[in-house]
Amino acid sequence: MSEHTPNPYQQQPLSGAPSPEELEAAQAANDVEALAQAQAELAALKAKSADLADQFLRAKADAENARRRAEEEVSKARKYGVESFAESLLPVADSLEAGLAIKDGSIEQIREGAEATLRQLKSALERNKVIAIDPAPGTKFDPHQHQAISVVPAEQEANTVVTVLQKGYLISERVLRPALVTVSAPK
Template sequence: MSPENTPAEGTTPTIDPSATAPQAAGSAAEPQAAIGEADALAALTNELADLKAKNADLADQYLRAKAESENARRRADDEIAKARKFALESFAESLLPVLDSLEAGLAVQEATVQQVREGAEATLKQLQSALARNKVVAIAPEQGSKFDPHQHQAISMVPADQETNTVVNVLQKGYLIAERVLRPALVTVAAPK
């Protein structure tokens, strides 16, 4: 203190409140800033823990979903393999009575021509029935019907008194299986005039 500002003896010095206010404010702000940082750090730590828990949960869900999809794929592959392996089972089962009839017919030693013919006709009906049950349908176009290259195979073109590109004669029946050509019908076709 300068001699001019020195208080006289016996008097109490006066303190200017504005001179000490910044110090008090600064010292009070430091603990509040420390408390605010501690709260922010605690909040961030809690948020990090929550995010880690969510991440672990999502990772677990992902692994479970991946395992489930792998199991479903494996089951589907097994079903496809079984379907391929046993696809002909029903078809073969429907042909067994035909086989039995043929064997029974051949077992008869002294059959007449009429008996052989009747046995062959009965066996043919069994075979046609077995094929129909398995969606095998004959392709036998009528004479004069339009030639269809998707279901017919032309062996030759012959002169005929009918429209060009129509079926003249069926040499061999064709067959469809579930509406897909198994074998096209062999036909002769009317040649252009």
């Protein structure tokens, strides 16, 4: 082949194709754009992180305040929980004092006063959810609410209450004191 004849195997630059310098410039522009986008994303993530950290600190402080308030309320409830009960017993104490102040009362007056005071006491107990356990004769013996003092022969079904020797009491469905009872013996 002659020097002037073009070699068909030699690559000729294509017209309109970018030069290596143009490719480097385009790549640099893409890198700058990608860097700017990454920096913007980083700034957004930092702002979001700071916001979440602030929310976390506020939530932590709120939880701590709620815990402290709950502890204060429990402390007050323990300290003043008996206040309502004591307040409901004050009229009973007043009635007893008034009855004792009467020096020349008849037996009937004293009895009436004692019955009225007992009604006040029962009412005060019931208002505070203190309920008497006073099973009727023939009621099935319940070891959760009754305490058997003795077993006696009786003309009723076995394991039933014959007599109540002392009432028991519940406070909000919890046994404060079981009723003392006698129970019928098996036949």
